[in-house]
Amino acid sequence: MQRYFIQNEAINRKKVVIKGDDYHHIRNVMRMRPQDQVTVCDEDGNVHLAEIEEITATEVRLKMLERLECASELEAKVTVAMGLTRREKQEEVLRRVTELGASGFLTVSMERSVVKAKENSSVLERQKKIAKEAAEQSQRSRIPDVHGNFTFAGFLDFAERFEIKIFAYEEEAKKNDGTLRRILKTARGKSAIVLTGPEGGISSKEAELLKSRGFVPVGLGPRILRCETAPLYVMSAFGYELESENES
Amino acid sequence: MQRYFIQNEAINRKKVVIKGDDYHHIRNVMRMRPQDQVTVCDEDGNVHLAEIEEITATEVRLKMLERLECASELEAKVTVAMGLTRREKQEEVLRRVTELGASGFLTVSMERSVVKAKENSSVLERQKKIAKEAAEQSQRSRIPDVHGNFTFAGFLDFAERFEIKIFAYEEEAKKNDGTLRRILKTARGKSAIVLTGPEGGISSKEAELLKSRGFVPVGLGPRILRCETAPLYVMSAFGYELESENES
Numbered sequence: 001m002q003r004y005f006i007q008n009e010a011i012n013r014k015k016v017v018i019k020g021d022d023y024h025h026i027r028n029v030m031r032m033r034p035q036d037q038v039t040v041c042d043e044d045g046n047v048h049l050a051e052i053e054e055i056t057a058t059e060v061r062l063k064m065l066e067r068l069e070c071a072s073e074l075e076a077k078v079t080v081a082m083g084l085t086r087r088e089k090q091e092e093v094l095r096r097v098t099e100l101g102a103s104g105f106l107t108v109s110m111e112r113s114v115v116k117a118k119e120n121s122s123v124l125e126r127q128k129k130i131a132k133e134a135a136e137q138s139q140r141s142r143i144p145d146v147h148g149n150f151t152f153a154g155f156l157d158f159a160e161r162f163e164i165k166i167f168a169y170e171e172e173a174k175k176n177d178g179t180l181r182r183i184l185k186t187a188r189g190k191s192a193i194v195l196t197g198p199e200g201g202i203s204s205k206e207a208e209l210l211k212s213r214g215f216v217p218v219g220l221g222p223r224i225l226r227c228e229t230a231p232l233y234v235m236s237a238f239g240y241e242l243e244s245e246n247e248s
Numbered sequence: 249m250q251r252y253f254i255q256n257e258a259i260n261r262k263k264v265v266i267k268g269d270d271y272h273h274i275r276n277v278m279r280m281r282p283q284d285q286v287t288v289c290d291e292d293g294n295v296h297l298a299e300i301e302e303i304t305a306t307e308v309r310l311k312m313l314e315r316l317e318c319a320s321e322l323e324a325k326v327t328v329a330m331g332l333t334r335r336e337k338q339e340e341v342l343r344r345v346t347e348l349g350a351s352g353f354l355t356v357s358m359e360r361s362v363v364k365a366k367e368n369s370s371v372l373e374r375q376k377k378i379a380k381e382a383a384e385q386s387q388r389s390r391i392p393d394v395h396g397n398f399t400f401a402g403f404l405d406f407a408e409r410f411e412i413k414i415f416a417y418e419e420e421a422k423k424n425d426g427t428l429r430r431i432l433k434t435a436r437g438k439s440a441i442v443l444t445g446p447e448g449g450i451s452s453k454e455a456e457l458l459k460s461r462g463f464v465p466v467g468l469g470p471r472i473l474r475c476e477t478a479p480l481y482v483m484s485a486f487g488y489e490l491e492s493e494n495e496s
Contacts, residue, residue: 071470072470072471096474096477096480099471099472099473099474099477100471100473100477100481101469101471137472137474138471138472138473138474139471139472140471178492180488180492181488181492219492220487221349221487221488221491221492222319222320222491223320223347223348223349223386223387223388224347224385224386224387225347225348225386226344226347226385226386229344229347229348229480232344232477232480232481232484233348233480233484233487233488236480236481236484236485236488237484237485237488237492239468239469239481240428240429240469240481240484240485240488240489241488243469243470244426244428244429244467244469244485245425245426245429
């Protein structure tokens, strides 16, 4: 069933009003009519079954029917931070980590980033749109927060608020000491931030700074992953560890 | 260090001859000279340190220095089978599952595949090239086998040879019963084939046929993954389960 994210203010006593892009989507793309049903997710992550009552020239009016049980959210709030790289790669990663359950996404200008950050609000708007669409398609009940691009120093400050702080570091990969697994086994119910490097990787100076601010280096296995594959591995590992039930 | 895959016949008593594309790469792209060193992987997955002795107008002659210990191969031979979809998506998945350690790759024409298979050897050649490049970049010692496209019936026959046979099935995702984890915990040293569907998913008829031929349905978590994300999740789960050491 088609899924729409709404702001809490769009709800008034079991009635919902949808305007703008989603209105266009319901009316012109899905060609829905009164009595058709959709799923509506509010800002608190609640999911409701709703029925279309009326489609006017500017809005769709719906009636909430019932609240649905919904457990599509990962039981850890994981924010993915990737070294700034080309726009298409960022967008692909954002789309996929949204499917894989990330709660947030940002990029960081790093020593080996080959592109410069653009002071451009359209980049952020585009990313928000991608996050929303991917959340809808993967049937999530929350849209990941898109935070934009940070300087390295700004990122270190931003990261203070997270309970788990890790970064993927090739040098650690060879040790393969199970650090990632040990951390993920304790992640349920926590907030986590995961930094992966740009094409050239994380520099040793950056690694030292990260460690001094409480970040733990983790290996992602013995093969070298591209910068756009590493975040997908980490998010898959979170999902696998937290969502594929143990035998015991 | 730059890595080249060679056929066993290119080796003759500690001497190796490289021609063709790799010759061009060594001479014109990397601009290497005698005494420069490279890593050479033979068809058995052995990795050798080698030194350039001579670069002629048609070939590079190298001397093997020593065999390197190399543990970059996943300890399960996993073949990824995906429902036939657009060429770019197939190629992206092939590239990423190679980084993530897959031993083989193929596509299957399925009920909900929206594209038709092309009788075209250039598709296969292109895929082989992608697999080789991704294996080199991720520092693997083996190139995944690229098997081309199968009919569904042909795929069922091909799959007979594998010890573990699983398919990602959305209907199972909601149960979230830990089947994937139970299977992966027994996968070390085994051969496995993993089928993921095309955009529209695997039909219930196909699911029944798969089960009747020994395939086990597994869920990949509560969110709906795109057809090009599902294989990456499965390969990441294999790597995480087999390569991130347990505490115990």
